[in-house]
Amino acid sequence: MPTMRLSNYIDFEVDGRPYLFHGLTGTIIALDDVAADIVSFAKQNGERVGDSMIFEAEAYFGQTNGQKNHRQALQELVYLEILQYEGKSPEQGFTLTPPAPRHTERMPVKTLVMHLVNECNLRCTYCYAGDGEYGAPKKYLSREVAEQAVRFLMENSYEEKEVTLVLFGGEPFLNWEVLKHLVEYGSEQGRIWGKKVNYSLTTNGTLLSEEKVRFLEQYRVGVSVSMDGTKEAHDRHRLFAGGQGSYEKISRNVFQLIEGHRSAPVGSRVTVSKGFEKVEKSLVHLLAKGFYEVGFAPVTETDDRLALDEQDMRDLLEQFEDIADLYIDYAVNDRYLGFSNLTNLLKELHIGTNKAYGCGAGLGFFAVSPDGGLYLCHRFNEDERFKLGDIYEGVNRQRQRDLLDELHVDRKESCTTCALKHICSGGCYYEAMERQGDYRRPNAHYCDWMHEWITVGLVTYVRIMEKNPAFLDRIAGIGKEGCVSN
């Protein structure tokens, strides 16, 4: 009798019924008593390696007298490759991690994050860009560089029919004339090349005006406004250079934006830092302003005065869990609560994401600095170690390949037995550099938290699946034909 591995799993219960998430295949299954018995046997008698349990099938059958239904349940878990024979690759390869690209020569560039300016008119206390400067002297993207970036994108996206330009900064509206030109030129080139150009913009919302809102509406620019919740919470950190709070000004502008901009979603992004406001309070407050969605992200910081400690993270999780309950109430009644952290997680769980990289950085996604350099992502902007060519000479394909080799989840040893291997894939490279001291390391500081958060997501998933499965298809963009559209 062989040794078996119940691999990369999270087991959980909903109303006393057992379920299991298998991280390598991305499958969520309901277990009957027999299958649940196998899982609990493995947990009690097996040897634990990460999120995997290794056990002897013989011992299991000894205990169950080799009953037929136990054998069958075991076989079913083997069919789905949730259970594997040690030392033997599963037949169908459902569990395989997509390998690092062997060559990157014609890998299409799909998204460019444009640093319109590396300056900001706010002086948020927690900003990773160091007063919006990214450690470099003030630079503005010029019309020429903007045009070249668009041409670069058109040429280097090869056969891709859709490309994306992210309008980013600093505060992108500090370079309004070029922003406008970039979008107009992008759309013109899109028509010539037969490509759809999507735009999204991240702004602090202080510089919006009627003219700008009209423009955003016209070009269907998706907008994300950084706000931290109520006035009190917001004005603690998001200050003008003179030290006064920015809430009132932004609120007025957001009102105008949401009234005048109906062609693309307008969302909000909250930075969660030490002493944060109750998440539900921020969420309700911001949704009441008319935002379609609100996303929450912990600040990337090492300074204790700003960074979240373990207790803060526990509080955050509990609060997320409370909102998940609210989310379920909405979803079963076919309504949408714009808590984007959970929506994004549910999408991934539904589709059964299988990714080898924490994000698209360096694959089809690059940041463009004001002088036309290509960087791994916007958070590594102007950091020469992460420069991957420029928009004139193109992507440095050798460097790209080397970096993708280094960043692949299979290079992160502790991830190999993790249930979240294909969904977290080690997490953010910048976070890893800040918190782990090396961009190649997994985000070990979030491992436990991610496990718990994804378990919250799994319970939420099952509860919605029971009452309104169509909701999950809809948020995941799966149509009647079973096609994934996003």
Added chain:
Amino acid sequence: MEHIKPLNWKGKRLQSRIDVKKKPEVEGLSLLPMGCATLFDPGWETDFSGMVLDGLCQPHYRDIYGCYGDCWWAAQVPDGLTNYGSYSDECPVAANDWRKLQYVKP
């Protein structure tokens, strides 16, 4: 599946692939046509190695109409000058009806 039930989209997809595996069904190969046969032409799947086409050269394969037309076949084959005009009457659409194709035995 009696003891476990896939719930999410991915799980259901994997399950459908396993069910196919358990009840074998002949399928057109999704690889590109090799040799002179197009995807749904019967016969060529008996030798889809892409390397050795000896199976297709056996006399009883030579009537298969996949070898007819603008293909590389070195010599004219019987289906190019067929005397068996009715061999595909019951098979108007090869992709659907190929099981009904009649073999012509020399």
